[in-house]
Amino acid sequence: MANIFKKVFFVDFLKGLSLTLRYEVSKSITMRYPDEEKWLPYQRFRGLHTLNRDSQGRELCVACELCAKTCPTKCITVVPMEDDKGIGISDRIAKVYEINLVRCMFCGLCEDACPTTAIRMGRDYELACFSLDCAKAEKKRLLAPKEIPQELDGGYVIKARFERTKEGLKVRPDLSKKKRWW
Amino acid sequence: MEKIFFLIFAIMAIASAIGVVSLRNPVHSAISLMACFFQVAAIFVLLRSPFLAAVQVFLYVGAVMVLFLFVIMMLDIRKATISRFVPGGLFWIVVILIALVYEILAVISKSNLLARRVAAVRLDGTVAEIGKTLFTEYLLPFEVVSVILLVALIGAIVMGKKEIK
Amino acid sequence: MSHELITMDINTLIEVALIIVKVIFVSLTLFALPIPLTWMERKVAGHIQLRLGPFRVGPHGILQPVADMIKLMFKEDIVPDKADRRLFWLAPLLAMVPAFAVYAAIPFGDTVKIPFVDKEITLYISDMNVGILYILAISGMSVYGLILGGWASNSKYAAMGGIRSSAQMISYEIALSFACVAVVMIANSLSLLDIVNAQKELHWNIIYQPLGFIIFLIAALAEINRIPFDLPEDEGTLAAGYHVEYSAMKFSFFMLAEYVAMVTVSVLAVILFFGGWNAPLFLPEIPIFWFVAKVAFFIYFFMWIRFTLPRYRYDQLMTIGWKILLPLSLLNILVTGLFLL
Amino acid sequence: MIPLSWYIMLSAALFIIGMAGVLTRRNILIILMSIELILNSANINLVAFSYFLQDLRGQVFAIFVMTIAAAEAAVALGILVALFRNRAVVNADEITTMKG
Known part of the structure; x- marks a missing residue:
């Protein structure tokens, strides 16, 4: 009897319609990524690598090539060089340190292998580009200061601005305003 | 004005009718038959019977020809399109057709109905009038036709159904 | 009748000019309608799925349809090898022309006074005394575009879409017409103007014909190939059905026909069951406003349904058409007849 | 005013074309069309x-003719489908086994 009632008055159908109507008026969960909002990743996020320095500004990397050895995709190239000007923490530093981002799968094994904690996975994930040149991360790029400080806690949405600069499209985050995305 | 329209419709109707019998591909034939029916509907409008014109489009163009196309697509017509066009015995066919044309021309030229002009009284509200005529004077034929339709419906279903073995 | 043409007085000329203006206005409106409608459909889809919908082109993505249109215009026009070229050309036109031709008989309102000239104009192109029959007949013709598009592409998915559409359209046309017959019985006329005028003062047909309305709505959904009955262009099983092989402008003709058909069905639902341009409740009468508002509601309703229901299976579609809707619509006619007697 | 004879000539032309189609074509589908x-040419006459x-x-008679034509088409196509299922032919010359 209840079944017939349900069928005659399209109860299930009306339930479905009301559900979709409820969704329609509720707030969307998508964010408008490049234009207005940006996701700030957690601290343990595995993005573009960084080469770190110690507190006196010396490069931590000693060009031991352990990261290149342990890399499963063989995407890291390290060429060592003798140096006594105090750029590095020892007199052996990397002349060339290059990561092929096309092949890198961001597994983080280089991070584990590094004896001096020089290489770390950073939080930069905007790696898309129009030519293959920028898919190669050189030492200079890895050493450059990051826009997102390592100390900052992540896991939320921040305001961002989408800009067309001469170097290409850039998403400029505004770290002061943040909100939880849910 | 009306004559020009009639001529346009008539010429298109005849052209598409010739298309029906002369085109190789049954799908093309069906399309030109559809066009022909449409022209005939237009001629019905010229004859001040819009109801029949609408029924013509509804029934012939909207249903019967779609049915034809449906069946044509269901059947494999690739062989049919390359088969020979006119079979033997063409001579007799031509003789019969010429006799037919002659006969029709003779009847038309002898008849005195053709000079007739339209009566001064116009039939108004044709839909209601047709309905009344259909359900009073022609009630029995109407019922017979509906029974025929029912029989055709059942027949078509039985024919179209796969045999249960 | 040629001498009549010459002796036509100025009033007749004005009448003819008015009709031409109306025809141009209506067809331009219909050509432009898919622009807001595609935007609206994408926004509705987005919000129902908790997304935002298009946002990049123009404020709130309002220029997205224009961008789409430009893209469709400049796309390569591909005709498949071994396709039946003539029919492949003809099919989009055959889909589009009936969709527009329907509007010759649709009234958008009664009469409006032009303020300065002091002349009344009618808000319909023509008041045929067989209006509803004409609309059903012409809209039944739009199936040719689907069938021929499917057949001419010489592709198996397209052909299956074409066959499905022909069977579906014939099946649901019956139920649709029968739902309309009950309305015609109440109004005692086939003319749409009379049907609307019979619904004055809240005697809307929806009150007397709830079953007829439901049948009409379901059959109309099937007739315009929208979800849950969009089997002819079923993306899941047929790639895109009858228009798989179409691209560029030809494809956009199919889309245009589909949107115009959706508007037509909404307009018909309003005229037949919701009192046309008569104001709801006791609100003031504003020419054309209430009509457009009701039509907009129905268009929204169709979009709403599209993103609520899943697609039916083909055998379910046929079962609904022949075993449920057809007997119900006959019953509806019978009951209506008994009440009228 | 269009004279009656024009309509009759049109209907005669359609009739003869249809007749020629029935006689010359061997494809059952085209014969049916x-x-x-032919039925439609009769309709023109009736309405004229x-x-x-x-x-x-x-x-009224034109309406009857249309109804019967629809019924005829449905049954004929049903027969055709059944025939095609058994024999896979659409050529009228190849279906002569029913001949005595």
Whole structure:
């Protein structure tokens, strides 16, 4: 009897319609990524690598090539060089340190292998580009200061601005305003 | 004005009718038959019977020809399109057709109905009038036709159904 | 009748000019309608799925349809090898022309006074005394575009879409017409103007014909190939059905026909069951406003349904058409007849 | 005013074309379509006479003709589908086994 009632008055159908109507008026969960909002990743996020320095500004990397050895995709190239000007923490530093981002799968094994904690996975994930040149991360790029400080806690949405600069499209985050995305 | 329209419709109707019998591909034939029916509907409008014109489009163009196309697509017509066009015995066919044309021309030229002009009284509200005529004077034929339709419906279903073995 | 043409007085000329203006206005409106409608459909889809919908082109993505249109215009026009070229050309036109031709008989309102000239104009192109029959007949013709598009592409998915559409359209046309017959019985006329005028003062047909309305709505959904009955262009099983092989402008003709058909069905639902341009409740009468508002509601309703229901299976579609809707619509006619007697 | 004879000539032309189709073509589908054409030419006549005699009976009969034509098409196509399923032919010359 209840079944017939349900069928005659399209109860299930009306339930479905009301559900979709409820969704329609509720707030969307998508964010408008490049234009207005940006996701700030957690601290343990595995993005573009960084080469770190110690507190006196010396490069931590000693060009031991352990990261290149342990890399499963063989995407890291390290060429060592003798140096006594105090750029590095020892007199052996990397002349060339290059990561092929096309092949890198961001597994983080280089991070584990590094004896001096020089290489770390950073939080930069905007790696898309129009030519293959920028898919190669050189030492200079890895050493450059990051826009997102390592100390900052992540896991939320921040305001961002989408800009067309001469170097290409850039998403400029505004770290002061943040909100939880849910 | 009306004559020009009639001529346009008539010429298109005849052209598409010739298309029906002369085109190789049954799908093309069906399309030109559809066009022909449409022209005939237009001629019905010229004859001040819009109801029949609408029924013509509804029934012939909207249903019967779609049915034809449906069946044509269901059947494999690739062989049919390359088969020979006119079979033997063409001579007799031509003789019969010429006799037919002659006969029709003779009847038309002898008849005195053709000079007739339209009566001064116009039939108004044709839909209601047709309905009344259909359900009073022609009630029995109407019922017979509906029974025929029912029989055709059942027949078509039985024919179209796969045999249960 | 040629001498009549010459002796036509100025009033007749004005009448003819008015009709031409109306025809141009209506067809331009219909050509432009898919622009807001595609935007609206994408926004509705987005919000129902908790997304935002298009946002990049123009404020709130309002220029997205224009961008789409430009893209469709400049796309390569591909005709498949071994396709039946003539029919492949003809099919989009055959889909589009009936969709527009329907509007010759649709009234958008009664009469409006032009303020300065002091002349009344009618808000319909023509008041045929067989209006509803004409609309059903012409809209039944739009199936040719689907069938021929499917057949001419010489592709198996397209052909299956074409066959499905022909069977579906014939099946649901019956139920649709029968739902309309009950309305015609109440109004005692086939003319749409009379049907609307019979619904004055809240005697809307929806009150007397709830079953007829439901049948009409379901059959109309099937007739315009929208979800849950969009089997002819079923993306899941047929790639895109009858228009798989179409691209560029030809494809956009199919889309245009589909949107115009959706508007037509909404307009018909309003005229037949919701009192046309008569104001709801006791609100003031504003020419054309209430009509457009009701039509907009129905268009929204169709979009709403599209993103609520899943697609039916083909055998379910046929079962609904022949075993449920057809007997119900006959019953509806019978009951209506008994009440009228 | 269009004279009645024009309508009759049109309907005669359609009739003869349909007749030629029935006689010359061997594809059953096209034969059926030609029959529809013949029925339609009869309809033109009926409606034309109905208009010129100011009598509705012609139109009523045209409606009957249309109904019967629809029924005929449905049954004929049903037979055709059944036939195609058994023999896979659409050529009228190849279906002669029923001949005595």
